[in-house]
Amino acid sequence: MSAEEPSLAVRPRPVPFFLRRRFLRPFTPVASLAVVGLVALLVSANLLLPFERLVTLDGGMGTNADFFNDERVDELLLRHHMRVHVTRQGSREAATGDLDSLDFVFSSGQPAAELVIQRRRAEGKYKSVHRPFVTPIVLATYREYAETLRGAGVATPQATPGFDRPYFYDLDMGGFLNLVRAQKSWDDLNISAHGFTNGNKVLAQTTNVCTSNGAATYLGLVSYLTRGGVPSSELDAVALATKIKPLLRDQGLPADAPELYFVPEGRQTAPIIVIYEHQYLTHQLRHRELDGDRVLLYPSTVFQTQSEFIALNEDADRLGRLLITDPDLSRRALELGFRVLDSNREDSSEQLAEFLAERAVPVPSMAASDTRALLPDVPLLETMIVVAGDCP
């Protein structure tokens, strides 16, 4: 591929070497017929076995890039003659951007997916939706920060049988937000008891609320707790977003998450950050030794984010179907820490728990008893995002 090659929705392969003049000359007399047929087949882009064309699909996605950037996933897709070219951007950024240059959008959550679906509907263009997995939104932090929150009475360690230290904490989200509202710093909460100092305010850093699903979901969570429900009208949504804006904006420019959390410098660069559970589990699974420094806080009011794969053409639809039906791809998603939806659309948290246990990685509590937050309807959430983030 040359650098200037236009980004086509489905790229036909370049003419292979064996069709070039030098190669063909000796064969031409006998093979021309076959070659003409072959070229016709290649150009028609309608191949069946034995030599199916390789389809390269351009996908816009946020954290789900972790799935398609995985080498094993790449390998599995090649078996189906598919390759995915990832454009990494926030889910909302992908949903509001140029869809015509993409074959699919793989949104980390429903709201951004809904935007894409609405746009396609309005334009009368192709769309089909597949929902391969879910993952909860969590606050990732470091042990001494979690313990400091425990000391402040807002975090409780989960029991993790077989491990001498907690890796997961239940976070009283209302209590945590009270600390944020009270402008407490980590020093105020006596983080020095754990050998650190930090004069920064207690808050959870997020990615850009204007572009990313994770930040928008956190906004939804904060607003749900602030209001005790979802806003009822446009006016209500504006008022609520205005009220919680400082809680989300005191971090200044959004973090380049979660990259800065996982580097060894993360404790001082992004000590508490909103991510998806699978990102943390992947991290623990990838390393031979368990990372005892990084732990997760599970908000008492949970929000499961549902990954939605929106195919913008039929080739991508084939990929979307594979994500649901191919057992190897499903297994790989599980190995990457996603809670895969089984054929009955039920989340298979138990399978994930089993897998983690097999790999000697602590298993977070997957109890479904927590309060579940609701996100406002897409138009109201959009209003809140734009107000809270001063989005263009």
Added chain:
Amino acid sequence: MGALTRLLAVLFAAVALLPACSVTRPEPVTLRVLASSELADLTPVLADLRADTGVELELDLRGTVDAANALAPGDYRHDLAWLSSDRYFQLKLTKSGYTGPKPLSTSIMLSPVVVGVKRATAERLRSGGPVSWADIADRAAAGELQFAMGDPQRTGSGLAALVGVATAAAGTGRALRPEDVTCDRLRGLFAGHKLTADTSPALVDEFVAQQGELDALVSYESVLLSLNGSGRLTEPLDILYPADGIIQSEYPLLLLDPAKRAAYDRVVDWLRSEPVQQRIMERTARRPIDPDVPRSPRLRGATGNALYFPDRPEVIDALLANYDAIDDHPPGHVIFLLDFSGSMRGARIAALRTGFADLTGTGEASFARFYQGERFTVIRFGGRVLAEREFAAGDQADLAALREFVDTDSFDDNTAIWSTVDHAYDLAATIIAADADRPVSIVLMTDGLSNTGLTADDFLARHRTSGSPVPTFAIRVGEADAAELARAATATGGHAVDAGADALPAAFKDIRGCR
């Protein structure tokens, strides 16, 4: 027919194999890159990039802020940009009202902006525990620390340092808001700013040339470590990671021309591959973005907590304007009017003395302390002026005398607030007559009601006709008349603050430097 069948079989087999062996040598490409000037140190790595991927990066090196200012959406002159940080660029986009797609951006490596300090100075700074920006500002204000720092209007390291120290000075623990920048607390620090430059490498060269006269260099950790290893310094610099926070640089690579996406992907994949991350770390002392590359011993230490970077362009504009104003305005002359009526005895006068201890550099390190070049007139008053004396901040003996001056236990029974303020304005006129450029301000601290001499209205009537540019800042303690103080202070272009006895030192700090 047998031969044709065999040939077809071979062809089919070759086609079937294609997906597995489609890696061909990519065509050579040259990309023009607008880059932060310190990235010149990557030249050898970029030669490897070209050899391995066929992509040549042609770097157009500039100060990071200059580079960001040269980036206009829709009118990019380069294929890529590679900046120490794209924060300023992001804020510029916000300010311009641009709503289109933002360039793809991928972080490549990390380096915090920190302070390299000569050993002796570092030891003095460390004697009080972990070193903060406040300690550095305090020593700079005292004339004991002279440092080099890039121009924040042009260099990324200079801007990061400016935002870092301003955030630390505001002490709010969150990203700066416009209202946090109204009082410029950085004059003390910048009293020690003796060398600047338009780019990081130029700053390093100048620092090397003048290393005998300077104590510290503010720059990227990578630049400081590389300089230490270069043999160009007569003594290596200790690297201090200020305890009140640093600004991290992530060196994002931005794709400006979407048509160059394929080459961009190749470059990013290569730069982020483990062996290259390792090579970058060894060669340039930047920290890999790859979490799995073990840090070399010199990069194993903590970086200091990252401060939150403001998300509003007007904050940066205000910081830069204040920075600019430092050169335009020479150090000022402050006239302190201290109420020494009997009610000040006890806790109130003790708090006042603590405030002056901090301001003169014997108390806790502070951004607000008196700095080189400043002058003060301190007046103790009761029913009349009890004592009046002038001091220079650059003179240790003078500062000791100032502390002694407020330590006096002689109080008066009356309070002549407005006559004293009026007297201060006569004094201000004399000062301005001698040195027209010197900004003069008055700080009035009182805990009572004026019961002799001029009334507030008398004072205001006289002041209105004087047309003086001298603002008065009033600090109200205890029973003083808040409304009257606020009215008079506001009329002079200053303002009033309330302070309980405990908050007196803080109020002094708050009022200092407001112009």
